[in-house]
Amino acid sequence: MKKLMLxxxxxxxxxxxNSLAMSADKVTLQFMGWEASPFETSITEQSLEQFMxxxxxxxxxxxxxxxxxxxxxxTMIAGDAAPDVFFIASDSxxxxxxxxxxxxxxxxxxxxMDIDEFIPLAQDKMLINGEIYGVSSCDVSPVLFYNKKxxxxxxxxxxxxxxEKAWPWDKFVDVAKQLTVKxxxxxxxxxxxxxxxxxxxxxxxxxxxxxxxxxxxxxxxLLLDSPEAKExxxxxxxxxxxxxxxxxxxxxxxxxxxxxxxxLQTGRLAMLVDGSWTLQQLAEMDFPLGIGVLPKFKEPVTIxxxxxxxxWIKTKHPDEAWKLIKFVSSREYQxxxxxxxxxxPNRMDMYEEENLANWMNPDVYPDDFGNMVKYFxxxxxxxxxxxxxxxxxxxxxxxxxxxxxxxxxxxxxISRMKKRVDPIxxx
Amino acid sequence: MYSDYFWxxxxxxxxxxxxxxxxxxxxxxxxxxxxxxxxxxxxxxxxGLENYKTLISDQVFWKVxxxxxxxxxxxxxxxxxxxxxxxxxxxxxxxxIKIFRAVYFLPVISSTVAVAIVWQWLYNPEFGLLNYLLNLxxxxxxxxxxxxxxxxxxxxxxxxxxxxxxxxxxxLAGLQGIPETYxxxxxxxxANWWVLFKNITIPLLSPTTFFVVVISIINxxxxxxQIYVMTGGGPARSTSVLVHYLYQNAFQYFKMGYASAIGYVxxxxxxxxxxxxxxxxxxWVFY
Numbered sequence: 065m066k067k068l069m070l071x072x073x074x075x076x077x078x079x080x081x082n083s084l085a086m087s088a089d090k091v092t093l094q095f096m097g098w099e100a101s102p103f104e105t106s107i108t109e110q111s112l113e114q115f116m117x118x119x120x121x122x123x124x125x126x127x128x129x130x131x132x133x134x135x136x137x138x139t140m141i142a143g144d145a146a147p148d149v150f151f152i153a154s155d156s157x158x159x160x161x162x163x164x165x166x167x168x169x170x171x172x173x174x175x176x177m178d179i180d181e182f183i184p185l186a187q188d189k190m191l192i193n194g195e196i197y198g199v200s201s202c203d204v205s206p207v208l209f210y211n212k213k214x215x216x217x218x219x220x221x222x223x224x225x226x227x228e229k230a231w232p233w234d235k236f237v238d239v240a241k242q243l244t245v246k247x248x249x250x251x252x253x254x255x256x257x258x259x260x261x262x263x264x265x266x267x268x269x270x271x272x273x274x275x276x277x278x279x280x281x282x283x284x285x286l287l288l289d290s291p292e293a294k295e296x297x298x299x300x301x302x303x304x305x306x307x308x309x310x311x312x313x314x315x316x317x318x319x320x321x322x323x324x325x326x327x328l329q330t331g332r333l334a335m336l337v338d339g340s341w342t343l344q345q346l347a348e349m350d351f352p353l354g355i356g357v358l359p360k361f362k363e364p365v366t367i368x369x370x371x372x373x374x375x376w377i378k379t380k381h382p383d384e385a386w387k388l389i390k391f392v393s394s395r396e397y398q399x400x401x402x403x404x405x406x407x408x409p410n411r412m413d414m415y416e417e418e419n420l421a422n423w424m425n426p427d428v429y430p431d432d433f434g435n436m437v438k439y440f441x442x443x444x445x446x447x448x449x450x451x452x453x454x455x456x457x458x459x460x461x462x463x464x465x466x467x468x469x470x471x472x473x474x475x476x477x478i479s480r481m482k483k484r485v486d487p488i489x490x491x
Numbered sequence: 492m493y494s495d496y497f498w499x500x501x502x503x504x505x506x507x508x509x510x511x512x513x514x515x516x517x518x519x520x521x522x523x524x525x526x527x528x529x530x531x532x533x534x535x536x537x538x539g540l541e542n543y544k545t546l547i548s549d550q551v552f553w554k555v556x557x558x559x560x561x562x563x564x565x566x567x568x569x570x571x572x573x574x575x576x577x578x579x580x581x582x583x584x585x586x587x588i589k590i591f592r593a594v595y596f597l598p599v600i601s602s603t604v605a606v607a608i609v610w611q612w613l614y615n616p617e618f619g620l621l622n623y624l625l626n627l628x629x630x631x632x633x634x635x636x637x638x639x640x641x642x643x644x645x646x647x648x649x650x651x652x653x654x655x656x657x658x659x660x661x662x663l664a665g666l667q668g669i670p671e672t673y674x675x676x677x678x679x680x681x682a683n684w685w686v687l688f689k690n691i692t693i694p695l696l697s698p699t700t701f702f703v704v705v706i707s708i709i710n711x712x713x714x715x716x717q718i719y720v721m722t723g724g725g726p727a728r729s730t731s732v733l734v735h736y737l738y739q740n741a742f743q744y745f746k747m748g749y750a751s752a753i754g755y756v757x758x759x760x761x762x763x764x765x766x767x768x769x770x771x772x773x774x775w776v777f778y
Contacts, residue, residue: 135742317723465727
């Protein structure tokens with residue numbers, strides 16, 4: 065009896081020691097991101113399975129968050145319980161880095177990646193004083209979606225997708241007018257919508273297109289009071305107020321019920337300015353969809369941004385965290401999601417002719433989308449919200465809301481906006 | 492063995508601990524925080540009365556303050572009157588009355604997001620049901636949630652709709668506590684429904700009414716999630732309320748100290764209003 069007990073104890077001891085040793089080798093990384101769609105989450109989880117196969121000593125636990133992500137990330141870091149690797153929105157990146165909670169990835173990055181492989185706006189986004197605290201995930205940019213059927217019915221040419229052939233504003237308004245149909249005094253079909261939507265920020269592209277700027281070079285002054293900037297903003301307002309080609313929309317919250325994408329699909333809207341991510345949804349909606357570049361005032365311009373992958377400065381496994389970051393920001397990983405239309409590539413070489421077929425899924429992207437790729441590499445600027453405090457951007461959107469929706473003049477609104485924003489930019 | 496006090500304390504302990512850790516503790520902490528400048532990520536810095544001074548000259552603070560008052564004035568009186576009449580109507584002993592009560596209570600327990608989505612559709616200026624119906628009677632419907640003038644009224648209407656069921660339930664309980672004998676006696680003396688209502692129902696319902704008024708005012712001062720989901724505080728902050736601004740300062744602008752100060756101003760506001768009501772209660776509440 066005693067001998068049996070001894071044997072059992074020894075076996076037990078070996079098993080315990082063994083599992084201790086095994087778990088000592090295995091590193092568990094907490095990875096947190098937001099869930100843009102259940103589909104995206106399932107692709108992410110599959111890709112992470114592959115990462116774990118390639119790195120048997122690393123286990124990744126992924127937590128997708130739906131709801132207020134910045135608040136959650138902030139409180140987790142404040143509570144000393146942050147994930148090891150996480151998504152960080154492009155307009156939170158600098159505020160978090162400033163407060164010293166992101167791991168400095170510069171050494172890792174310079175050893176294994178090259179900043180010049182990224183498209184210019186992604187480089188601008190990632191580099192803070194020449195250092196890297198997060199790696200870009202992809203790119204998203206506002207584009208012009210349109211319903212081909214409405215154009216065919218009206219006998220109008222499709223909007224161009226080559227930025228060098230972008231429509232001048234007047235021509236664009238003219239086309240929008242021809243695509244706006246009224247019946248019994250009520251508009252049943254609108255020409256265009258989406259220029260005032262806050263998270264698309266098309267206004268900043270139009271301001272730049274007209275030769276103006278939202279901020280000065282070092283982001284210490286609001287420059288929307290220039291005549292060029294004011295002209296662009298007034299024209300956007302005119303779309304709804306004067307030309308009647310745009311519906312009045314709620315600009316700052318996801319519209320429930322009747323969304324712009326549904327209006328595009330059902331022929332109530334001919335053109336929609338929206339983020340490129342909407343392509344995933346639109347491609348599944350079974351109507352003849354076209355994608356073009358935004359109209360221009362003087363130069364064709366769009367903006368771009370996307371979340372980055374960062375690591376917590378207090379992570380216990382910085383080397384493994386970097387491995388995960390490198391994996392999720394890789395070409396292979398993003399291609400899976402780019403193929404669905406929800407992301408655009410962020411590497412220069414992915415936009416080269418011979419590599420387009422890797423991600424240009426014919427079920428999602430139009431055949432001639434190749435004409436449009438230079439829009440994102442050569443004509444896209446980093447979203448200006450990325451480099452200013454959240455409070456300042458909030459005021460800008462609030463005052464723009466005032467301008468687009470009431471009868472207040474551009475001069476009144478902009479001078480008030482500047483008085484409120486400049487002090488915050490200079491704190 | 493252990494005394495009764497011991498057992499009482501033991502059974503109260505879980506709730507008490509929860510209260511201390513999750514309510515009293517944070518309340519005291521945020522009082523302290525309101526005198527600091529803290530971004531949650533770097534060490535706390537002492538700021539004295541800075542936050543309160545800034546608050547007084549902050550135009551956004553005053554805007555959201557008045558928006559909150561607007562919301563309260565819009566939802567509380569109307570909501571209480573409607574829910575009282577609803578309760579009286581549904582206090583009858585007809586078959587199937589319980590179904591009606593459930594139906595009116597449904598909005599209270601519905602998901603905030605679902606309610607927001609449906610009302611956003613109803614309120615759509617071009618294609619929504621509300622403007623369609625108004626059009627049928629020849630009225631050109633306003634821009635509702637998409638315009639500045641009608642956004643808050645739109646939110647108020649949706650909130651009243653949402654909250655009636657709850658107060659109705661409280662009034663129902665109060666009504667059922669009034670003995671039938673009073674009504675019978677008065678009817679024998681020839682009283683009509685208005686006399687019954689004014690001289691029996693209202694006075695004997697007053698404890699419930701008092702409770703409903705106090706709770707409704709407190710809740711409407713603290714409204715946040717239904718507005719946040721439906722309008723995000725827009726357009727141009729026309730529907731932004733105190734708690735919304737507080738939330739933005741705490742979690743988006745990295746100003747936890749300032750947010751705590753806003754929270755305490757809200758606290759004093761609610762406290763003062765409630766105190767006034769308690770003092771005045773003697774005049775109209777009968778037990």
